[in-house]
Amino acid sequence: MNVSLKKNKIDQGFLFLFFILVGFGLVIQYSASSSLAAAKYGDSTFFMRGHLIRIAMGIVAGSLLLVFNYQTLKKWAWVFAVVSILLLIITLLYNRLYSHAPTARWFPIGSFHFQPSEFAKLAVIIYTASFMERHQKQLEDVKRGFLPVAIMLFIIVALIAIEPDFSTAAVIACLGLVVMIMGGTRIRYLMPFFGVVAIMGVYVVLHSPYKLRRVLTFLNPEADLQGSGYQIHQSLISLGNGGLRGRGLGGSIEKNLFLPYPHTDFIFSVAGEEFGFIGAFVLLTLFLIFFIKGIRIALRAPDIFGMLVGTGLSICLFSYTLVNVGVTCGLLPVTGLPLPFISYGGSAMIFNFMCVGLILNISRYAVPKSKPVVVVTTND
Numbered sequence: 579m580n581v582s583l584k585k586n587k588i589d590q591g592f593l594f595l596f597f598i599l600v601g602f603g604l605v606i607q608y609s610a611s612s613s614l615a616a617a618k619y620g621d622s623t624f625f626m627r628g629h630l631i632r633i634a635m636g637i638v639a640g641s642l643l644l645v646f647n648y649q650t651l652k653k654w655a656w657v658f659a660v661v662s663i664l665l666l667i668i669t670l671l672y673n674r675l676y677s678h679a680p681t682a683r684w685f686p687i688g689s690f691h692f693q694p695s696e697f698a699k700l701a702v703i704i705y706t707a708s709f710m711e712r713h714q715k716q717l718e719d720v721k722r723g724f725l726p727v728a729i730m731l732f733i734i735v736a737l738i739a740i741e742p743d744f745s746t747a748a749v750i751a752c753l754g755l756v757v758m759i760m761g762g763t764r765i766r767y768l769m770p771f772f773g774v775v776a777i778m779g780v781y782v783v784l785h786s787p788y789k790l791r792r793v794l795t796f797l798n799p800e801a802d803l804q805g806s807g808y809q810i811h812q813s814l815i816s817l818g819n820g821g822l823r824g825r826g827l828g829g830s831i832e833k834n835l836f837l838p839y840p841h842t843d844f845i846f847s848v849a850g851e852e853f854g855f856i857g858a859f860v861l862l863t864l865f866l867i868f869f870i871k872g873i874r875i876a877l878r879a880p881d882i883f884g885m886l887v888g889t890g891l892s893i894c895l896f897s898y899t900l901v902n903v904g905v906t907c908g909l910l911p912v913t914g915l916p917l918p919f920i921s922y923g924g925s926a927m928i929f930n931f932m933c934v935g936l937i938l939n940i941s942r943y944a945v946p947k948s949k950p951v952v953v954v955t956t957n958d
């Protein structure tokens with residue numbers, strides 16, 4: 579039974595930063611995608627229109643997660659986890675048996691391609707947070723307080739790795755482990771899990787020529803500038819062209835069919851070229867403040883579940899930011915992870931809006947700063 583809590587106004591500062599990031603995404607998305615859209619579809623607004631549709635879908639999804647008491651999600655946590663596993667299995671079977679696609683990351687729903695791994699991220703955070711709250715007194719018991727959530731996490735991560743989508747699998751594994759540690763799981767229990775995931779990672783890389791090539795390219799990007807190192811090379815050129823102040827909005831040269839995927843994976847490179855180091859620094863600062871405010875909302879949650887969910891979602895959004903920027907700057911291997919609120923994408927954009935809606939939901943029940951934080955545990 580959930581505890582009745584006093585509602586507050588949603589966090590206005592967090593919401594304001596969200597609108598700024600989405601607004602900047604609209605501006606840079608059109609600039610980055612117009613040349614490619616004109617060349618490929620004869621319509622410079624093709625990707626922009628798709629981006630707006632996805633934002634509209636995200637607003638609907640995020641709003642749905644804002645209108646009720648977030649604590650009711652505890653009752654459905656195991657359902658989310660099971661449904662995410664079923665969706666991942668269905669997607670694997672469909673792509674292997676019917677579409678024969680080289681990857682099994684998307685499942686078609688009409689003209690929209692749904693990516694179950696995005697739902698799995700949300701399911702993992704909600705299920706793990708709910709489990710950790712309900713088993714606070716059993717965390718020393720490996721069988722009852724650790725194995726159930728660890729097995730569920732392992733199954734989801736393994737299914738996503740099989741797609742193959744190792745980057746997303748690694749992110750979800752890290753998110754689950756972070757929530758478990760913050761919830762009180764002993765790190766010594768996690769060591770075997772770390773070992774298994776590490777072995778899986780090495781195996782996947784060594785037995786996937788595509789992923790192995792990405793790792794080798796990261797270690798020596800200049801070895802094949804016209805092949806596997808082309809993306810990173812062009813990304814660095816784009817960032818270098820921006821200099822301190824940038825070439826101005828719409829002034830990017832690399833987006834004109836030189837830089838692959840300028841509106842998705844490497845949109846930060848276009849932003850850096852057009853707004854320069856100063857603009858890129860301001861953008862990253864906004865993401866950092868957005869992350870800090872999300873963590874502060876989570877820490878003021880009235881229960882362990884809200885704290886863990888808010889923290890997990892905030893870390894998820896910020897980790898995607900760091901990885902995407904790290905890739906465009908040549909600091910990390912190419913992963914294909916989007917820049918939240920800015921990169922073109924369907925399922926990822928909707929998931930990001932859902933994260934914001936849920937964090938804002940938690941902020942409505944936050945304990946006032948003037949009062950001591952009292953953790954409220956509830957029984958389902």
